[in-house]
Amino acid sequence: MRKLILAISMLAFAGSVALADPILDRQALMKERGKIAGGLSKVVKGENPFDAAAVMTSLQALQANAEKLDIDALFPAGSDTGDTTAAPKIWQDMAGFKATHDKYLADVKAAVAAAPADVDALKAQFNTIGGDCGTCHETYRIKKD
Template sequence: MRKLVIAISMLALAASAALADPILDRQALMKERGKIVGGISKVAKGEEPFDAAAVLTQLQALQANAEKIDVDALFPAGSDTGDTTAAPKIWEDMAGFKAANDKYVADVKAAVAAAPADVDALKAQVGAIGSDCGTCHQGYRVKKG
């Protein structure tokens, strides 16, 4: 009986995952990413005090977020229509989009590995990460209104 309950639970979970909305999923991840980057940016700009442990925690959260981006799952064919700001260029240049995402993930991982010891080191890391964000926003995102 226990095995049957587990099997049914696994099937229900798989079915709910199959019904997930890639547009809503990627928007949720990007919204989370924006909040994390916003917090890190405030420290880099001097709007909040630098605390090495807190910054590292935020960078680790950013890395966890970055690693959740599965381009194939979140940007499948047909998810370019509806309530999305994903540009058609994503599907026209999937290799370039994946390369841009891979660079972003690598830069976030490097920032975590380097664990900035002061605000100047953080500024350099935020610059690299921000450049990656800008690349995607300029090339692979439709500008809002």
């Protein structure tokens, strides 16, 4: 009986995942990313004090967020219309879009590996990561009015 219940539960879960909305899912990841980056930005700007443990936790959260971004699943053909600011350029240049994300992920991993010991080290890492975000937004995102 337990196996039957487990099998039914797994099928129900798999069905709900299959019905997930890629636009909403990617927007949720980006909102989470923005919130994490916003917290780090406050440290870089001196609005919040530098705390090495808190910074590392945030950088690790940023890495986990980046690793969750499955481009093939979250940017399938046909998900370029509706309530989205994803630019058509994503689907026209999927290889370039993936390369941009790969660079971002590599730079976030490098920041985690470097474990910034002070605000100046964090600034250097954060400027690189922020540059990656800017590159992607300029190329692959529609600006909101």
